[in-house]
Amino acid sequence: MSTETILYIILAGIVALLLALFQYKFKVKSMSKQYMLFAFLRFITIFSVLLLLINPKFEQLKLTSEKPKLLVAVDNSNSIVQLKQDENAKQAIQSIRDHAALNEKFNIEYYTFGNTLNATDSVSFTEKQTDISSALEALQDIYKDDVAPTILITDGNQTFGSDYEFSSYNQPVYPIILGDTTTYVDLSIRQLNVNKYAYLKNKFPVETILVYNGKEPVNTTFSVTTGKQTVFTKHITFNSTNNSEVLQFTLPANHVGLSTYKAHLQPLETEKNKANNTKNFAVEVIDETMNIAIVSTYYHPDLGMLKKSIESNEQRKVSILKPNEIKSKLNDFHLVILYQPNNQFKFIFDAIKTENKNAFIIAGTQTDWFFLNEQTNAYEHDITPQTEIYQGVFNTNYSTFIVDDLDFESFPPLQSTFGEISFFTPAEILLFKKYGSLTTEEPLLATLETNGRREALLLGENIWQWRAQSYVNEKSFQTFDNFIGKLVQYLASTQRKTRLIVDFESFYEGVNSVVIKAQFFNKNYEFDGRETLQIQVKNNETGEETALPFVLKNNNYQVDLSHLPAATYDFTVRATNENISKAGRFTILEYNVEQQFLNANVSKLNVLANKTNGMAYFSNSYDSVFNELISNKKYSSIQKSTKTTLGLIDWKYVLGIIVFCLSLEWFLRKYNGLT
Known part of the structure; x- marks a missing residue:
């Protein structure tokens, strides 16, 4: 408490005493014990009121010990x-x-x-x-x-x-x-590499690394089987110096669909860990490939990135062409990607309209918007000479197909022509533009569908930087490549939209999560988050059936089946309120990486x-x-001190004293017949 406050308190006491004495001594001219009591009560009342007005502060210091x-x-x-x-x-x-x-x-x-x-x-x-x-x-x-x-x-x-x-x-x-x-004697399949997809009647490559941990020479046999059939076998000798072997061989793809295989390295009798002698793998055999053309008048890093990203799926092949090189080949492609089109693309747009083909248009600083605005009735972009950079913000309400947020806001900005775009047909915005810290309602990436023809529009170049940033974030290109793959799959598909879409893989490695996603649409093909979806899963080996509900997450439904053991499963997804269902099959491969260790x-x-x-x-x-x-x-332990300052006005009992003194004084005066 400061010296100034103490002086105010002393002065308040003097004033309160003088007022009390003036009331009960100078006016009355006598001082009986009764009036002395009245003067005391009046002093306490006035002094308390003045204290509340002064409101002196009291500091409390609290010491605590933190372990x-x-x-x-x-x-x-x-x-x-x-x-x-x-x-x-x-x-x-x-x-x-x-x-x-x-x-x-x-x-x-x-x-x-x-x-x-x-x-x-x-x-x-x-x-x-x-x-x-x-x-x-x-x-x-x-x-x-x-x-x-x-x-x-x-x-x-x-x-x-x-x-x-x-x-x-x-x-x-x-x-x-x-x-x-x-150190234990051990034979193991250290690694097995194989593509997820193969083409019918072709041979697909398999590479495996076999490792021996020991000193004495040993003989063993490596084999690959599918069902009861052995499709590859080789005898191998290891010793202390020749303790590893890299095998490279091919297997035939004779049947369309999922083919599962078991690689097995014959264990030694003295081996402690035999779980690492076996690896299961699977290959999905397809009977056709998807041909995609990227058309551009000049070279840009985006072109190579798109080719590499799309071709990460083995069933897709990409050709990078000049506009004049595609003229006679347009019907050979399932999808054309038009990179920064200008008037040299005129005949391509004419052919797209005639053939009703799907397209993916990427616009940037070199795009001729005078030309592009003339070629479409679906949208129109403001024509300005200025350029700007925009980041992408994911639209959680996007429902055309199932897609995840890749943390787009952490990606580098794309460069594009400044100006607004107006859509004349319904368009679904997948990514909004973000300028600095301001998120706009303008599209950076949008999809639209008119008269059965699908189109995507990306308003920015340098998307190659997104794939690089995705690798930094995820330590893998797979997440970004899956995003591009889903966009390409949507654009290349000509199938009619259904009200129930189920997104799943044909097979899952036992070490990864098994998550199945779904979307449900109302009769206007708008995403419906009110529906209840159920999945019925049947284990084809044991016949055991499991029913689980989907959980709504952002713009899709999800169910986690990671608890299921390795086996092949048939499943049916049903909308409980309507008679709509979707069936499929997936396989969980048996593999536990945690069983590969000896020490x-x-x-x-x-x-x-x-x-x-x-x-x-x-x-x-x-x-x-x-x-x-x-x-x-x-x-x-660390000793911490906490200093708190309390004001007298916070002390409720001071108000109680004032009320008590006034009430007692009033009662005694009335009791003694005083006014």
Whole structure:
């Protein structure tokens, strides 16, 4: 409280005393005990009122002690069971829970990780993937401002994601290593590469890498079977120097549809892990290819990107042509992509109208809008000499076909002609334009359908940068290529739109999520989010049937079937309120990458511990971890002070005193017959 406030309080006391004495001494000219009581009550009342007007501030200082956090991250993947370390992991968790000194010094928070990080201490060791790097990144985001040493209970085996050995995690890591460094004799199929698609009556290539871990010479046999038929076999000899073999061979594609195969490397009798001697794979055989033409008058990086992205699907072939080169070949293509058209494209637009062909038009800074506006009755673009850059914003209400948001707002902007575009026919906007921080209602990418002819319009060049950014975001081109593939599939298809669309793969690898998506449209072919969709799935091997509801997410319905075991399934998707259904078949391939490991990855865990100023311990000596954490003075409680300022006007009992004194004075005066 300041000196000025104290002086005001003293002055208030003097004023209150003088007013009370004036009321009951100078007016009355006598001072009985009764009047002294009245004067005292009046003094308290006036002084309290003046205090409320002055409203003095009182400061409170509160000291609290905050313990450092201790993070316990437990590997919940299936490899822990494979290495027979599940009980050791559970014992380590229980020891942390029961350690009194550790719990007294730290606030302990438990997490499990496999494919993702989860805030729980319950372990099942059923996760099919391990991403240690992602788990560490998530923990760093959560505890970036805290002191939080981390106990990492794991075997160190990672199946996907960035290499955690090079993680930038800034908290000390103390790995408790589950497993040992013992070397076992082992034969394994380290990798098997095959295309997802093959053409009928052609041969498709298969490449496999076989690895031997041992010193003595061994003989084995590698074979590939489909059903009961063996389609490839080879005898192989390994020794300590010749401990790997790369096999490259071809298999015939004789039947249309999905063909499943099993690659098998004959195990040794002494092998500890025989699960890594077998790999299942599948190939979808198709009897036709889709031919697509990209037409442009000049070369641009976008052209090569589109070709590579579209041809990532083996059933599509792309040709890059000049306008005069396609004149006699137009009917050979299922779709034409017109890149920045000008008056040299005149006969192509005439042929598209005559043949009612679908088209994908990409406009940019070199587009002749005078020409393009004349060639279509569907839209018209303002003609200006200015150019501008625009980012894309995903339209979650887009319903023409199922497509996911690729985090388009993180992609580099596209360059385009400045100006608005007006549509004269119904158009679905897939991406809106974003100028700086302003999201507009103007289309960057739109699709439209008139008289059975489909068209897409992209108002921007340099889309090659999007594919590069998608790789940075996802560590793979697949997500972006799937997006382009769906757009091409929609444009190349001439099938009539149906009210129920189901999006699924013919086969899923057992290591990946099995998610089926669907869209339902009302009678006006508008997306309907009020319908209830159900999927009936039948296991063709066991006959077991499962019924599950779809969940509405953004502009489509989804159902996750990742819990299903490896098998071939027939399914039917039904709209419960209307008599509409769609059937299909998919196969889940049996493969558990977590079963491929024989040892703990001790070297990488040691590197991680040393890099973060921690220390690695084996599961039989984790008491040393506890002692290190307890004795380390870096992990001390932090004393925090909290200063709060309270005003007297917030004290309700002061008002109570005023009311009490006034009421008592009034009552006593009336009781004694005073006015």
